[in-house]
Every structure is written in C-alpha cells, then in structure tokens.
Amino acid sequence: MLERKQLKNRTQVTFVLPADTPEGPVSVVGDFNHWNPAAHPLQPQGNGTRAAQVSLPTHSTHSFRYLAAGDYWFDDPTADHHDGTNNHIHT
Structure with missing residues (x-):
C-alpha cells in the first residue's frame, strides 16, 4: 500500500506492507535510491x-x-501504473 503526504515542494511516500507477507526482510528499491536494497528497508510498525x-x-x-x-x-x-517490469508512482 502507498500513502502520500504533500509537503512544501516534496511528497512523502510511505511504502506499507503486512508484517509477515512475505516473511523475512523486505526493501523498497527504485530509481530514487539507485535500486539499492540497503537504502530503504521496511521497518516494523x-x-x-x-x-x-x-x-x-x-x-x-x-x-x-x-x-x-x-x-x-x-x-x-x-501503484499508479505497472509497465510489466516495474511499478510507477506519481507524486
């Protein structure tokens, strides 16, 4: 699930998943973090x-x-769009 919060010139996007689906560590990777899995691991809430x-x-x-x-x-x-390979989000 994607949550968006408009800030002054930015959009804060929160990527949310259930705690156990899938099991184990999960990261969100994309062009905004150079597809680096260490940049944005999902943390328990x-x-x-x-x-x-x-x-x-x-x-x-x-x-x-x-x-x-x-x-x-x-x-x-x-996601706002799927191109067959990636998801896309529009801010």
Whole structure:
C-alpha cells in the first residue's frame, strides 16, 4: 500500500506492507535510491505493518519494486501504473 503526504515542494511516500507477507526482510528499491536494497528497508510498525518512507520531488514519476529475502522481487498492487517490469508512482 502507498500513502502520500504533500509537503512544501516534496511528497512523502510511505511504502506499507503486512508484517509477515512475505516473511523475512523486505526493501523498497527504485530509481530514487539507485535500486539499492540497503537504502530503504521496511521497518516494523506498532500497528502490525512494516513501512519505509521516501521523500520525492512533487510532480514527478518514479519506478520501484519490492525486494524480499531470497532475491524475491514483487509488485505493489496499489501503484499508479505497472509497465510489466516495474511499478510507477506519481507524486
């Protein structure tokens, strides 16, 4: 799930997943972090989810995917667009 919060010239995007689906560590990777899995690991939240926040320029489009343990790549069904390879978010 994607949550957005408009800031002055940025959009704070929170990437949210259930705590145990899939099991193990998960990172959000994309063009905003040079596809680096160490940059934005999802962290456990008090409400039973895990999340990572990224601040992106307003009025921009970014590609991303999730990467879980075992080199398991997966999509976010709430993304603004899917091109067959990546998810896209518009801020």
